[in-house]
Amino acid sequence: MTHTLLLEVGLEEMPANAIVSAEQQLAQKVADFLTKERIHFSKVESFSTPRRFAVKVFDVSDQQEDVKTIVRGPARQIAQDAEGNWTKAAIGFATGQGASVEDIIFKEETGKEYTYIEKFIQGKPSLEILKDLREVVPAIEFKKNMKWSTTSYQYVRPIHWLVALFDDQIIPFEVFDIPTCNKSRGHRFLSPDSFEINHAKDYEQLLMEHKVNACRNERKEAIVQQIEALVEENNWIDPTHHTSLLEEVTDLTEWPTVFVGQFDPAFLEVFDVILETSMMNHQRYFPVRSADTNELLPYFIGVRNGDDRNIEGVAQGNEKVIAARLADARFFYKEDQKITYKEWNDKLKQLAFHDRLGTIYDKELRVQQIVKILSQKFHLSPEDEMHLVHAAEIYKTDLVSEVVNEFTELQGVIGGHYAYERGEDPKVAEAIGQHYLPISTDGALPDTLLGSLLSVADKLDTLLQFFSAGMIPTGSNDPFALRRQAMGVVRIAVNLDQTFSLVDWLDEIVEKVSLTEEIVRGYDKHRNDLIAFLDDRLAQYIKEHHQLPYDIIQAARGGKTSDIVEKVNIAIQIDKRRKMSEFKSQIQSVKRVLNITKTQEQQFDVDVNFFETDSEKDLHQAILSLKEQWNNNMKDGKHIDLILSLSPQIDNFFEENMVMVEDTLLRNNRIALLQYFAKYAQEVADFNELVI
Amino acid sequence: MDKKLTFQEIILKLERYWSDKGCLLMNAYDTEKGAGTMSPYTFLRSLGPEPWNAAYVEPSRRPADGRYGQNPNRLYQHHQFQLVMKPSPMEIQDLYLKSLEVLGINPLDHDIRFVEDNWENPSLGCAGLGWEVWLDGMEVTQFTYFQVVGGLEVDSVTVELTYGLERLASYIQDVDSVYDIEWTKGVKYGEIFTEPEYEHSVYSFEESNLEMLFEQLKAYEKEALHLIDLGLVHPAYDYVLKCSHIFNLIDARGAVSATERPDYLRRIRNMARKIAKAFLNERAKRDFPLLKEDTAKWVEKYSLKEEAK
Incomplete structure (x- = not known):
């Protein structure tokens, strides 16, 4: 006979972004628990709303599975004396296993007889074991926990009820002083009284009767369908492509009902992005666009946590709120229109970048110089360079605008819109609008060259300043998000797919840009920290975006080039070759060379007159031919192929010649030959790092 | 919500309600402050193991928010109805929702939500977790479980409810500007506060x-x-x-x-x-x-x- 298991944790409203993870963790941990306890089941279904997360497990076995194990004891000759009597060792073994000597059997293993005891563990009734689910609930992890009342428990929000049922039986245990029961709760307002769940299998149906759609996907689908009906009726573009908003409203409701509200069309004079941010981020409304013109319309779709009672009243209430918010937004927008770039820049002279690192205005001045350097590196036309430098002159001004003060999440974006509105060249406006990207480790990148370069310049300046001032991230402590910014530089560089000699350029920036003496001194002191920090981000990038193994990443990092784009490329190219059959022996050849050259401190020159063997001459020939083909624009890992292609000559060389011979001239000449080759190999990568 | 409560009736109803729940009714503390939390009846009393249940109206001054009496929602000084209970009762959410019903807000006619909002007051070294409570999309109350006060982790958690009285009143009375709120029958908010709002704005922005x-x-x-x-x-x-x-x-x-x-x-x-x-x-x-x-x-x-x- 099998059973249905139900576990529901009921609590005060959880943060929307904690709910999915709680549901998944509970399902996983309950499944793991049952497996570990040898309780069989067929499948796990999970549920969640703002006030609960739950699992229902199907076909749960009545009993734990019985287990047979066999334990080895001492060898037979130790367990029995010459007369076949049990020794103390045998008795001790048997007692230790909770058995007696009669249970001992013999088996042969590698030609020797040993004692064994077979043990049989009878499975206990599942219901008895399930009490230990009490450990599962507190084990769920949340980003932020809290304490409540006078208890010292830490959890996402206070727990109010726990339902734990094995079919119709309550599984008795407590979590945070709350005993399990069979009483759940319905919708906070639509069905405020608690109700009994007589059988675990009825869980979600009973909740539906009490106005809670506990199946998250169904609830989401219900929202989507209601919205789609509205969209169809009004000829709007379906706004459910705002997926994170859809997820959020799903996690803010137990019984969603969609409604439409409107606002004064006069507000549409404000940028769409401001209106949309206000609606989506602040009010959790879906903004609405015309299916014909794609224009933003003065309507919004809200999702209420309740039924349709007085839904017009709810819509009106929401209209009042959005009207006040949009009025604010328009007011700020109009105020901003009165301010000139010069006035904003004057304000930036008052705005600290960091209290030890001067003002944002100082930062703009530095970035103007940095983009000039980058302009050369990327061979910008004089016109583009002019645009880029001009963008750098005003790119931070939106930080002191009223709109960004109110909508901080729009920094950068608003700057772009304002630049465009003020008649700046579209390239300037785009660069400003994109300079803040990427805003997360895998967020969108700038898609214009000028935007990319402004973003890189801004981030390099930030990294340089903080590192030089000794404010270096440690462990999880990275208050200025320097890791994210460094990762942004790496991602943009790779995206641009042109030479990006990061370290050289940093040195050049420090040399050419006017920096305070303190920063210049600090850079000398912390340069290596910064380089290592950037290098770690590069490694992280290769690992996360290309899923390459550690040794390849280390090998690529070890190459001589300071071009990070090339390093990524090398890692990818090495990985491609790894699957080839001859790769292993080729790498072994290269490593053999490197193992010798790395112990040599002195550099020697090859002298053809000292060659004794053909294999020396062959290897030399091969290197000369490699040299001829070698250039800096080799694509698709051709240089790796060139290195590896010398493997036969290297192998022959080692077969025929001793390197460490007595004769100094001969020895040095052979080392010279190997060094000659190693120079090329090391330029590409540190092949010694490869594990083969 | 047929009979529209005046501003002072809202205060009286809340005071009566929380008084019936065993809270001390305190008066506004007589030193200028930016929020009800800064009153010693919250800041100091939320420290330590002693129980403390109190309610009071706190006029809160925020000089930078002054708008010369011209903006319908922003004020130099607004009024917070502050409720603190230590230790936080398990049924505090229900108690709070009942207090809204006392103000004539039937939850079945509205959309009431608890939306995560973690509160911090860096100048007092305070931090807490909780929600902003939304009434048809409007934030009407800040609901916080204090975790750290004055840089000290608490042993007994204080729950703080801060009702924004102007917002609640403009909602209940269905007016678009705080200045149109009826303080009591026949006297409008604006008739009392437009002048001080204007003068304090002039002072704060120009004449100090x-x-x-x-x-x-x-x-x-x-x-x-x-x-x-x-x-x-x-x-x-x-x-x-x-x-x-x-x-x-x-x-x-x-x-x-x-x-x-x-x-x-x-x-x-x-x-x-x-x-x-x-x-x-x-x-x-x-x-x-x-x-x-x-x-x-x-x-x-x-x-x-x-x-x-």
Whole structure:
């Protein structure tokens, strides 16, 4: 006979972004628990709303599975004396296993007889074991926990009820002083009284009767369908492509009902992005666009946590709120229109970048110089360079605008819109609008060259300043998000797919840009920290975006080039070759060379007159031919192929010649030959790092 | 919501309701402050193991938010209805929702939501977790479980409900501007507050004597530190509140450079921390007079904490 298991944790409203993870963790941990306890089941279904997360497990076995194990004891000759009597060792073994000597059997293993005891563990009734689910609930992890009342428990929000049922039986245990029961709760307002769940299998149906759609996907689908009906009726573009908003409203409701509200069309004079941010981020409304013109319309779709009672009243209430918010937004927008770039820049002279690192205005001045350097590196036309430098002159001004003060999440974006509105060249406006990207480790990148370069310049300046001032991230402590910014530089560089000699350029920036003496001194002191920090981000990038193994990443990092784009490329190219059959022996050849050259401190020159063997001459020939083909624009890992292609000559060389011979001239000449080759190999990568 | 409650009826109903739930009805504290949390009836009383249930209306001054009496929603001074309960009762959400019903807000006719919002007051070294409560999309209450007060992790959690009275009233009375709220029958909010709003805005943005304010800030800080050294907790805290308000006035003039701002906030925070510790010491010395049980245990615990420092 099998059973249905139900576990529901009921609590005060959880943060929307904690709910999915709680549901998944509970399902996983309950499944793991049952497996570990040898309780069989067929499948796990999970549920969640703002006030609960739950699992229902199907076909749960009545009993734990019985287990047979066999334990080895001492060898037979130790367990029995010459007369076949049990020794103390045998008795001790048997007692230790909770058995007696009669249970001992013999088996042969590698030609020797040993004692064994077979043990049989009878499975206990599942219901008895399930009490230990009490450990599962507190084990769920949340980003932020809290304490409540006078208890010292830490959890996402206070727990109010726990339902734990094995079919119709309550599984008795407590979590945070709350005993399990069979009483759940319905919708906070639509069905405020608690109700009994007589059988675990009825869980979600009973909740539906009490106005809670506990199946998250169904609830989401219900929202989507209601919205789609509205969209169809009004000829709007379906706004459910705002997926994170859809997820959020799903996690803010137990019984969603969609409604439409409107606002004064006069507000549409404000940028769409401001209106949309206000609606989506602040009010959790879906903004609405015309299916014909794609224009933003003065309507919004809200999702209420309740039924349709007085839904017009709810819509009106929401209209009042959005009207006040949009009025604010328009007011700020109009105020901003009165301010000139010069006035904003004057304000930036008052705005600290960091209290030890001067003002944002100082930062703009530095970035103007940095983009000039980058302009050369990327061979910008004089016109583009002019645009880029001009963008750098005003790119931070939106930080002191009223709109960004109110909508901080729009920094950068608003700057772009304002630049465009003020008649700046579209390239300037785009660069400003994109300079803040990427805003997360895998967020969108700038898609214009000028935007990319402004973003890189801004981030390099930030990294340089903080590192030089000794404010270096440690462990999880990275208050200025320097890791994210460094990762942004790496991602943009790779995206641009042109030479990006990061370290050289940093040195050049420090040399050419006017920096305070303190920063210049600090850079000398912390340069290596910064380089290592950037290098770690590069490694992280290769690992996360290309899923390459550690040794390849280390090998690529070890190459001589300071071009990070090339390093990524090398890692990818090495990985491609790894699957080839001859790769292993080729790498072994290269490593053999490197193992010798790395112990040599002195550099020697090859002298053809000292060659004794053909294999020396062959290897030399091969290197000369490699040299001829070698250039800096080799694509698709051709240089790796060139290195590896010398493997036969290297192998022959080692077969025929001793390197460490007595004769100094001969020895040095052979080392010279190997060094000659190693120079090329090391330029590409540190092949010694490869594990083969 | 057929009969529209006046502003003062809202206050009276809330006071009556929370009084019936066993709360002390306190009065607004008589030193300028930016939020009800800064009243000693919240800040100091949320420290330590003593139970504390209190409600009061706190007029809160935010010089930089003044709009010359012209903006329908932003005010130099607004009114918060503040409710604190320690330890936080398990049924606090239900108690809160009932208080809305007392104001004629039937939850079935509205959309009431608890939306995550973690609150922090860096200048007092306070942090908590909780929600903003939405009524048809409008934030009407800040609902917070204090976790850290004055830089000290709490042993007994205070829950704080801050009702924005102007917002609630403009919703209940269905007016678009706070100035149209009826304070009592026949008297509008604007008829009382338009003039002070205007004058305080003029003062805060244009006429304040910066030289005097900077001197006061220095003098108040010195006095606060001196009083902290003497262990005179309440007078010391009054001077911290004064510092905070003076700082806000200077800030409204844009006279605090970005570089100096963190330093000022840090200085105020440090004083608040010292006061929090001193307050706990004093209460422990007095055997936590409001504690009904386990007094010895708590007194011992806090004496140990003190020795450990």
